Amino acid sequence: KAGVTQTPRYLIKTRGQQVTLSCSPISGHRSVSWYQQTPGQGLQFLFEYFSETQRNKGNFPGRFSGRQFSNSRSEMNVSTLELGDSALYLCASSPLGDGTPVGQYFGPGTRLTVT
């Protein structure tokens, strides 16, 4: 079974621009979560989607948004980029999403650099 895939793997953007990152979960996985990883703040939860609905959101400004499609693929968008948004953005998928913890499986991440 193919793992979680994320595109693009690397991205360089300028302050003020916006960016869209894509995630394809493991086949059959219905829950998709997004995390931001930085050296200073570590791994922080952004949001989680299940059946095209955002079920949970972390403490990030409204510039960070996402969506999930009917095939469980997900995108996240960051508008008006700031230098501090430079990070590794990780997508994780989970098979059930019904409260039974069976683990989240991470993709390789998208490395976003804001200049």
Next chain:
Amino acid sequence: QQQVKQSPQSLIVQKGGISIINCAYENTAFDYFPWYQQFPGKGPALLIAIRPDVSEKKEGRFTISFNKSAKQFSLHIMDSQPGDSATYFCAAMISNFGNEKLTFGTGTRLTIIP
């Protein structure tokens, strides 16, 4: 507020030795505790996980010990190998319906020396 505290920040262990990483949590509602391994340039990989109804879980060379009363859990890597050199993260989650949010520790960079 850091809900999951992880120590040490870095660890150097001789090949064949035991690596021990500790985590402590504050929120007693957490009921699922996974450990992740991350190599440079890769995403975190699920290593092993435990629920608080057991005190220990072992998978190969990896063991989680869990102390519910102390709100602490730890990862033990037996017979540590150079290939185990990576960053390890503990995490915690409240596994009720509608919540797949993982709260991570700050990570431990493990180096296994020959």
